[in-house]
Amino acid sequence: MKRFIGIICAAILLINLQSCIVKRGANMDFARKSNLSKDAEIVSVNVPGMLMKTFIRGEIKELKEDDPALALAVKKIKKIKLMAVSGDSKTNLYEKFNAYLVDNDFEELMSIYSDGAKISINTKTKGDKIKTIMLGITDQDDHVFVDLKSNIDINELNNLIEHYQETK
16 A cells, blocks of 8 residues: 555655756747747747746745845745747747737736847736746847746735835
């Protein structure tokens, strides 16, 4: 019986860890539907919350001493998805990203243009909680997209911004 329970626990652990795989295909909905060129290189990483919290638990303890507001925000992140696309100049991936944001009721929090790169920070809220943060960064033929699942309270985010404005 102990062996059977051990096998089941190991199988559950392996299933959870397999979601954190670096793959060569798109892991975000708007990129799966697009026709990326053959010479485009795609790297996708999914990091589930359980695995992420295991690795950053020690870092959060150090952050609490140096920067308690940032430690609180990092603690509220549940899952991270990252996708980097390089060498794709033929498709309009960034426009598909923007269409995806509009279709899924994301609100643009901030847009930054720096040295020819466009950075877009978008949020999806439910009540006073930010549930999803989508970052889109594009520079000529290179694109990086980050999807953060979170449970950050808007008031906590305002406190974090005020904290950094006071420290400048």
